[in-house]
Amino acid sequence: MEENLEKLVAELAALIEKDESRSALALVEDRHPVEIAEMLDHLPEEKKRYLFQLLNTEMAADVLQEVSDLSRDQLLETIEISRLADIVHETASDDAADIVGELPAEQAEEVLDQILPERASELRQLLRYDEESAGGIMSKQYVSVPQDATVQEAIERIRASLDDVEFVHFLYVTDRRGALAGFVSLAQLVLSRSDQKVSAVMESDAVSVPTDMDQEEVAALVEKYDLAAVPVVDRAGRLVGRITVDDIVDVIVDEASEDISKMAGTTDEEIRHDSALRIASIRLPWIAISLLGGILSGTIIGHFRGTLGSLLALAFFIPVITAMGGNIGIQSSAIVVRGLATGEIGLFDIARRLLRELRIGLLMGVMCGGIVGLVAFVWQGNALLGVIVGSAMLSAITVAATMGALVPLVFKKFNIDPAIATGPFVTMSNDIVGLFIYFGLAFMLLRLLA
Numbered sequence: 001m002e003e004n005l006e007k008l009v010a011e012l013a014a015l016i017e018k019d020e021s022r023s024a025l026a027l028v029e030d031r032h033p034v035e036i037a038e039m040l041d042h043l044p045e046e047k048k049r050y051l052f053q054l055l056n057t058e059m060a061a062d063v064l065q066e067v068s069d070l071s072r073d074q075l076l077e078t079i080e081i082s083r084l085a086d087i088v089h090e091t092a093s094d095d096a097a098d099i100v101g102e103l104p105a106e107q108a109e110e111v112l113d114q115i116l117p118e119r120a121s122e123l124r125q126l127l128r129y130d131e132e133s134a135g136g137i138m139s140k141q142y143v144s145v146p147q148d149a150t151v152q153e154a155i156e157r158i159r160a161s162l163d164d165v166e167f168v169h170f171l172y173v174t175d176r177r178g179a180l181a182g183f184v185s186l187a188q189l190v191l192s193r194s195d196q197k198v199s200a201v202m203e204s205d206a207v208s209v210p211t212d213m214d215q216e217e218v219a220a221l222v223e224k225y226d227l228a229a230v231p232v233v234d235r236a237g238r239l240v241g242r243i244t245v246d247d248i249v250d251v252i253v254d255e256a257s258e259d260i261s262k263m264a265g266t267t268d269e270e271i272r273h274d275s276a277l278r279i280a281s282i283r284l285p286w287i288a289i290s291l292l293g294g295i296l297s298g299t300i301i302g303h304f305r306g307t308l309g310s311l312l313a314l315a316f317f318i319p320v321i322t323a324m325g326g327n328i329g330i331q332s333s334a335i336v337v338r339g340l341a342t343g344e345i346g347l348f349d350i351a352r353r354l355l356r357e358l359r360i361g362l363l364m365g366v367m368c369g370g371i372v373g374l375v376a377f378v379w380q381g382n383a384l385l386g387v388i389v390g391s392a393m394l395s396a397i398t399v400a401a402t403m404g405a406l407v408p409l410v411f412k413k414f415n416i417d418p419a420i421a422t423g424p425f426v427t428m429s430n431d432i433v434g435l436f437i438y439f440g441l442a443f444m445l446l447r448l449l450a
Contacts, residue, residue, distance in 0.1 A: 005038065005039070005042065006042075008027070008039060009039050009042045009043060011027065012024060012027055012028070012039060012043065012047075012051065013043060013044070013047055015027065016043075016047045016050050016051060017047075021050075021054055024050075024051060024054060025054045025055075028051070028055075029055075029059070033059065033062035033063045033065075033066050034066050036055070036059070036063050036066075037063050037066035037067040037068075037071075038066075039051075040052065040063065040067050040071055041067055041068045041070075041071050045074050048071060048074060048075065049074070049075060049078055052064075052075050052079075057083070057086045057087060057090055058090050060083075060087055060090075061087045061088075061090035061091045064087060064091070064099065065091065065095050072099075072102070073102070076099070076102060076103060081107065081110045081111060081114065082114060084099075084103075084111050085111050085114035085115050087099070088100060088111055088115055088119075088123075089115050089116070089119065092139050092141060092166065093119075093122055093123065093126060093139050093140040093141055094126065094137055094138060094139040094140075094241075094247065096123055097123050097126035097127055097136075098131075100112065100123055100127065101127055101131065112124065122140050125140075126138070126140065129211055129212075130212070132214060132215045133211060133212050133213060133214060133215060134209045134210065134211050134212070134213040134214075134215065134218050134232050134243060135211030135212065135232065135240075135241070136215070137215055137218070137243055137247050137250075137251065138211070138232040138240070138241030138242060138243050138247075139241055139242060139243070139244065139247075140240075140241050141164055141165045141166070141242075142165060142172060142231070142239075142241065142242040143157055143158050143161045143165055143168055143171050143172065144171070144172040144173065144174050144239055145157050145171060145172075145173060145174070145198055146173070146174055146175070146176070147173045147174065147175055147181050147182075147197070147198060147199040147202070148197060148199065149197070149198050150194065150195055150196065150197060150198070151189055151192045151193065151194050151195070151196045151197075151198060151201065152194035152195065154171055154184065154189055154198050155189055155194075157171070158171060158186075158189075167228075167229070167244060168186065169185075169186075169228040169229040169244070170183040170184065170185055170186075170228075170229060171183065171184045171185075171186070171189065171198070172206075172231055172239055172242075173198050173199065173202045174238075174239050177236070177237075177238065178238040178239060179233070179236065179237040179238050179239070180206055180208055180231055180233050180237060180238070180239045181199070181202070181204065181206075182199075182202035182203050182204040182205075182206050183202060183203055183206045183231070184198055184201055184202045184203070185203075188201055189201070206231060207221065207225050207227065207230060208230065208231045208232065208233045209221060209230055209231075209232055209233070209243070210232070210233060210234070210235065211232055211233070211234055211235075211240065211241075215251045215255070216251070216255055218230065218243060218248065218251070219248050219251045219252055219255070222243075222245065222248045223248075227245070228244070228245050229242050229243065229244045229245065230242065230243050289425055289428055292428065293427070293428025293429070293431055293432060294431075296428075296432050297322070297431050297432055297435050300432065300435045300436055300439060301318070301435065301439070303439075304439035304440075304442070304443060307439055307442050307443045307446060308439070310446060311382075311384075311385065311388075311442065311446065313376070313380045313382065313385050314385070314388070314389075314438075314439070314442055317372070317376060317389045317392075317438075318435070318438070320372060320389075320393070321389075321392055321393060321396055321434045321435065321437075321438045322430070322431045322434050322435060324368060324393060324396065324397055324400075324434075325396040325397060325399070325400040325430040325431065325433070325434035326400070326426070326427040326430045326431060326434075328361065328364065328397050328400040328401050328404065328430075329400040329401070329403055329404035329426045329427070329429070329430040330404065330426055330427065331401075331404065332357050332360075332361075332400070332401045332402075332403075332404025332405045333404040333405065333407060333408050333426050335405075336353065336404070336405045336408045336409060336418070337408050337418050340408060340409075340412055340418050350409050353405055353409065354402060354405055354406060354409075356405075357401045357402050357404065357405040358398065358401065358402050360401055361397050361398035361399070361400065361401030361402055362394075362398050364397050364401070365393060365394035365395070365396075365397035365398045366394060368393050368394075368397055369389075369390040369391065369392075369393035369394035369397070370390060372389055372390060372393050373386040373387065373389050373390020373391070373393070374386065374390070376388075376389040376390070384445065384446075387445065388438075388441055388442045388445055389438075391441055392434075392437055392438040392441050392442070395437045395441070396430075396433070396434035396437050396438065399430075399433055399434075399437065400430045400433070400434065403426070403429060403430065403433070404426055404430075407425070407426060407429075
C-alpha cells in the first residue's frame with residue numbers, strides 16, 4: 001500500500017475528475033478502512049467529499065474514525081444530518097461521542113434527535129465528561145453480569161452481546177448496587193463448570209479507573225499493568241464503561257503530538273488551518289517570548305559594552321556560550337518532561353533530580369569549558385580570555401542543566417502542563433543567564449587584573 005499510495009491517489013483523483021463514481025468506488029470498496037482513510041487524506045478537499053459520499057454507511061463510519069483530524073473536519077462540514085445520524089449509529093459509543101462533540105451545538109442536537117433515544121442518552125452522558133478524561137474516552141459497550149449469575153448465564157450474555165460489543169476481553173462482575181466486584185477472563189469461563197456462580201471464579205482485584213482520571217494517567221496505568229482493557233467506574237464505584245487498548249494507543253499518539261507541538265511553541269491546531277493569519281496568531285505568543293529574550297540579551301550586551309570594548313575577542317564567543325547553554329537546557333527539560341509524562345519522575349524526588357542535573361551540568365561544563373577555554377587561549381594567545389570563556393562556559397552549562405530540570409518541575413507543581421516549559425521559554429532564559437554570567441565574570445576579572 002505504501003509504495004502504491006501515490007499512484008492509487010492519482011488514479012482515484014482522475015476517476016473522480018471524470019465523475020466515474022462506479023470505477024472510483026470499485027477501486028476502494030474492498031480495501032481496509034485504514035487504507036481508504038489514507039487515500040482520502042491525500043485527496044483535495046472536494047474530491048475527498050465526493051469519494052466519502054460513495055461509501056456505504058458501515059464503511060463510512062469505519063473510515064471516519066481513521067482519517068486525520070483535518071479530513072474529519074472537512075467531511076463533517078458537508079455531511080447531511082440524516083447520513084451523519086446513520087454513521088453515528090454504526091460507530092462505537094466513544095468514537096460516536098467524539099464525532100458529535102466536534103459538531104456545532106445545533107447540528108449535534110439534530111443528529112441526536114434522529115438516532116434511537118437510548119443511544120442518544122448514552123452519547124449525552126459521554127459528552128458531559130471532559131474529552132481528555134477516562135469518561136471522555138471510554139466506551140459504553142461492555143459485557144457485565146451480576147455476581148450471582150452462573151457461568152452458563154455469563155456465556156449466554158457474551159453471545160448475546162457479540163453484535164454490539166467488539167473485543168470482549170473480560171466479563172465484568174457487579175454487585176447488587178452495580179458496583180464493580182471483579183472480572184472473569186474468557187478462558188476461566190470456558191474452564192469452569194456451567195452451574196458455578198461467577199462470584200466463585202472471578203478475580204476480585206480488578207484494576208479500574210474513575211471517570212475523572214486524566215487520559216495520560218489512564219495510559220500509564222494500562223502500561224503498568226499490561227491491560228488489554230480497563231473498566232471505568234463512577235464516584236460510587238459503579239461500572240459505567242471500559243477503555244480498550246486501541247483507545248490508549250490513540251491517547252499516547254495524541255499526547256506525544258501535543259507535547260512535541262508545545263515544545264516547538266505551537267499547537268496541533270495549526271495543521272487544521274490554512275489561514276496564514278490564524279497560524280500566525282498561534283505562533284506569535286511564543287515568538288514574542290523569543291523576541292523579548294533577544295531584546296533582554298541585547299540589553300545585557302549593551303550594559304557591558306565597556307567590558308566588550310576592552311577585550312573585543314569576548315564577542316567571538318557569545319554564540320558559543322548562548323548556544324551551549326540553550327542546548328543543555330533543552331536536553332534537561334526534554335528528559336524531565338518525558339519523565340513526568342511517563343510517571344518515571346515524581347514531584348517527591350525534585351531534590352534528587354535537581355542534584356543529578358547539577359552534577360551532570362558540572363561534569364559537562366568542566367569538559368566543554370576546558371575545551372573552549374583552551375581554544376580561546378590558543379586562538380587569541382590570551383590566557384585571561386581563556387579563563388573567562390572557560391569559566392563562563394562551565395557556569396552557563398551548569399545553570400542551564402539545573403534550570404532545564406527545575407522549570408518543568410515547577411510548572412508541574414502548579415498544575416501547568418510542563419511541555420510548555422521547553423522551546424522558546426527555556427532557550428530565552430538560558431540565553432539571558434548565559435550572557436549575564438559571561439559578561440559579569442569578564443567584568444569582575446578584568447577589573448581585578450586592571
